[in-house]
Amino acid sequence: MQDTTTSAVHVSLGQAFWQLLRRDLLLTLRRGNEWINPLVFFVIVVSLFPLGIGPGAKTLQLIGPGVVWVSALLATLLALDGLFRSDYQDGALELILLSPHPLSVLVLAKVLAHWLITGLPLVLLSPLLGVLLHQDSSVMWVLMATLALGTATLSLIGSIGAALTVGVRRGGVLLSLLVLPLYVPVLIFGSNAVASAGMGLAVKGQLSLLGGMLFLALALAPVATAASLRVSVE
Amino acid sequence: MGGGVRGDLKAVNRVVIQGLEARELECFRGETLLFQQLSFTVRSGEVVQIEGGNGCGKTTLLRILGGLGVADEGQVLWDGVPMPRSRPELYSQLAWVGHRDGIKDELTAIENLQAAQAMSEHAKDVDFSLVLESLGLVDRDTIPCRSLSAGQRRRVALARLAVTDAKIWILDEPLTALDVAGREQLQRMMVEHAQMGGMVIYTTHQHLPLAGCDCKSVVLG
Amino acid sequence: MFLWFHKLGSPRYFYAFARIIAPWIALVCATTMAWGVYQALWVAPPDYQQGESYRIMYVHVPSAWMSMFVYMVMAVASAVYLIWHMKLAGFVAQASAPIGAVFTFLALATGSLWGKPMWGTWWVWDARLTSELVLLFLYLGYMALHEAYDNPSTGAKAAAILAIVGVVNIPIIHYSVEWWHTLHQGASVTKMGKPSMPASMLVPLLVMALSFKAFYGTVLLWRLQAKILEREYRSKWVRELLTGDKA
Numbered sequence: 209m210q211d212t213t214t215s216a217v218h219v220s221l222g223q224a225f226w227q228l229l230r231r232d233l234l235l236t237l238r239r240g241n242e243w244i245n246p247l248v249f250f251v252i253v254v255s256l257f258p259l260g261i262g263p264g265a266k267t268l269q270l271i272g273p274g275v276v277w278v279s280a281l282l283a284t285l286l287a288l289d290g291l292f293r294s295d296y297q298d299g300a301l302e303l304i305l306l307s308p309h310p311l312s313v314l315v316l317a318k319v320l321a322h323w324l325i326t327g328l329p330l331v332l333l334s335p336l337l338g339v340l341l342h343q344d345s346s347v348m349w350v351l352m353a354t355l356a357l358g359t360a361t362l363s364l365i366g367s368i369g370a371a372l373t374v375g376v377r378r379g380g381v382l383l384s385l386l387v388l389p390l391y392v393p394v395l396i397f398g399s400n401a402v403a404s405a406g407m408g409l410a411v412k413g414q415l416s417l418l419g420g421m422l423f424l425a426l427a428l429a430p431v432a433t434a435a436s437l438r439v440s441v442e
Numbered sequence: 443m444g445g446g447v448r449g450d451l452k453a454v455n456r457v458v459i460q461g462l463e464a465r466e467l468e469c470f471r472g473e474t475l476l477f478q479q480l481s482f483t484v485r486s487g488e489v490v491q492i493e494g495g496n497g498c499g500k501t502t503l504l505r506i507l508g509g510l511g512v513a514d515e516g517q518v519l520w521d522g523v524p525m526p527r528s529r530p531e532l533y534s535q536l537a538w539v540g541h542r543d544g545i546k547d548e549l550t551a552i553e554n555l556q557a558a559q560a561m562s563e564h565a566k567d568v569d570f571s572l573v574l575e576s577l578g579l580v581d582r583d584t585i586p587c588r589s590l591s592a593g594q595r596r597r598v599a600l601a602r603l604a605v606t607d608a609k610i611w612i613l614d615e616p617l618t619a620l621d622v623a624g625r626e627q628l629q630r631m632m633v634e635h636a637q638m639g640g641m642v643i644y645t646t647h648q649h650l651p652l653a654g655c656d657c658k659s660v661v662l663g
Numbered sequence: 664m665f666l667w668f669h670k671l672g673s674p675r676y677f678y679a680f681a682r683i684i685a686p687w688i689a690l691v692c693a694t695t696m697a698w699g700v701y702q703a704l705w706v707a708p709p710d711y712q713q714g715e716s717y718r719i720m721y722v723h724v725p726s727a728w729m730s731m732f733v734y735m736v737m738a739v740a741s742a743v744y745l746i747w748h749m750k751l752a753g754f755v756a757q758a759s760a761p762i763g764a765v766f767t768f769l770a771l772a773t774g775s776l777w778g779k780p781m782w783g784t785w786w787v788w789d790a791r792l793t794s795e796l797v798l799l800f801l802y803l804g805y806m807a808l809h810e811a812y813d814n815p816s817t818g819a820k821a822a823a824i825l826a827i828v829g830v831v832n833i834p835i836i837h838y839s840v841e842w843w844h845t846l847h848q849g850a851s852v853t854k855m856g857k858p859s860m861p862a863s864m865l866v867p868l869l870v871m872a873l874s875f876k877a878f879y880g881t882v883l884l885w886r887l888q889a890k891i892l893e894r895e896y897r898s899k900w901v902r903e904l905l906t907g908d909k910a
Contacts, residue, residue: 227560238548299542
């Protein structure tokens with residue numbers, strides 16, 4: 209202010225993207241161990257199944273892919289509600305909405321941060337759970353690959369739901385109602401790929417379908433999320 | 443926007459800017475009419491205060507002007523182009539301090555400023571600690587904003603005005619929780635901004651004398 | 664033509680239009696329903712495999728068709744509402760949702776009733792029934808989101824976005840469920856396995872389908888009239904209509 213002759217520097221879209229990503233990762237880091245909760249939830253839910261069904265290796269091997277996938281899906285959902293909520297509550301979301309940069313790209317930065325915090329650890333943790341459910345060790349890489357493609361898609365689709373419910377009191381339950389039906393295709397192809405791999409069948413088809421869905425979500429979801437955010441803050 | 447940013451800005455200052463225009467706005471909250479047939483303009487160098495009692499729609503009006511809300515009738519125009527078509531143009535020139543201050547508790551004041559600057563298009567090449575210092579915040583680069591007082595948080599929010607090169611400021615109750623020194627500093631900033639050809643739209647319940655600039659007021663209710 | 668469309672888009676004219684047209688559509692619905700039900704239950708011959716129980720098809724199939732059709736109407740209306748800010752289109756989407764949900768529920772219920780004599784169980788994870796179930800969830804989500812907002816126009820916009828997201832997803836869901844079903848198919852029998860249906864069975868089905876459409880049209884128009892009065896009560900013409908009937 210004393211120095212009124214300071215020059216203006218253009219902020220590129222890439223810088224805005226990177227700074228927002230960095231900000232969200234930093235926030236998670238500063239919030240301590242909060243990010244671990246969905247992971248713990250994931251592990252607990254998976255370990256409940258043998259308790260509910262019985263420890264028979266044959267059964268667990270059969271239901272394993274589905275169980276891991278459904279649990280991963282629920283864990284993603286659990287973390288999703290916080291995607292925009294804290295920014296909405298403290299007003300930081302307004303600053304993002306009032307940015308001249310394309311909102312869909314900024315949204316993508318937030319979703320990417322969200323996936324790095326919740327999705328990626330799930331992927332890395334999944335072989336451990338595969339072992340608990342007597343999955344063949346050769347299946348593990350398929351499990352990880354499908355979860356990597358799938359959780360990214362889930363985060364993208366989920367961001368639409370999170371944006372639509374951010375202005376709603378107790379939006380969390382509503383969010384699951386909106387988003388879970390949309391998760392059906394990812395669940396089907398994801399768990400099926402793992403099951404097929406367990407039976408020694410080819411999984412290339414399922415993987416490419418999951419990849420295709422990821423690209424479709426990548427192209428469309430940020431636009432829908434951006435539009436939803438503008439509506440929600442009204 | 444290549445290397446000649448500074449030159450461009452000078453050129454912009456010389457041309458007459460049409461600025462922001464509200465045209466026959468009408469807005470309801472539930473069943474109560476907040477305002478109707480509300481028209482006014484904000485041109486380069488003008489400071490506009492939105493006046494009115496509690497609950498008469500000041501914040502609602504500011505949100506409509508900023509494109510965060512929608513009026514039931516009427517239009518908001520930026521440089522003659524109606525919103526939301528002019529959104530990128532308006533937002534590249536807008537600095538906003540809202541009702542909720544937009545400060546992240548977990549980040550330090552400097553990190554908050556960094557994040558806010560990244561969301562703008564024209565960042566001012568200034569030293570963040572100097573800006574914070576001029577607002578009376580010293581040594582705030584290590585402490586997360588959670589441990590700041592309400593007035594200090596407000597100052598951090600107002601510091602955002604100094605780190606981007608925005609032409610129009612929209613401030614919702616900027617004086618809330620500010621002490622006398624803070625208020626005087628804000629006064630200076632607003633006057634200076636207007637004198638340099640900027641625009642300010644703000645609301646307040648307190649008396650804020652602004653000498654040396656073109657002041658208007660819009661009364662609601 | 665465009666002018667007419669534009670005029671019709673204003674709630675006031677649409678209200679008058681709906682008032683005139685609704686009784687006629689109701690009449691179409693009633694007559695086709697009466698004839699269709701008579702044909703379906705008494706005239707059409709029993710199926711050589713399923714006997715009399717197949718007759719539930721005359722409710723099940725049109726309901727299933729309508730459940731999809733209504734969602735498409737909702738999505739198109741939502742898009743029109745978001746793009747051209749046409750209030751009436753928003754009303755159409757909103758008014759359609761519960762009707763569509765009921766059709767979906769009806770398709771599920773009749774499908775399950777049909778399943779009992781066919782497969783000896785109330786529920787099978789048949790591809791079509793599963794798709795219908797997911798569709799029902801989509802409808803419920805749409806309505807819940809709409810209700811969740813205090814400001815009706817915000818709720819309408821949010822729900823409109825959801826409807827469009829849903830319609831992009833429906834084909835993906837549909838094909839994934841179909842694929843999933845063929846993969847896990849055990850000894851289940853496809854309901855519509857026969858390549859062709861005799862005209863005596865098919866014609867009543869088509870008439871019933873028409874009747875269901877007319878039913879949707881009638882209920883939609885009624886709901887729209889109520890919705891218009893409810894949402895436009897601030898305007899002068901509604902007051903005039905309600906106090907001294909001028910319309």
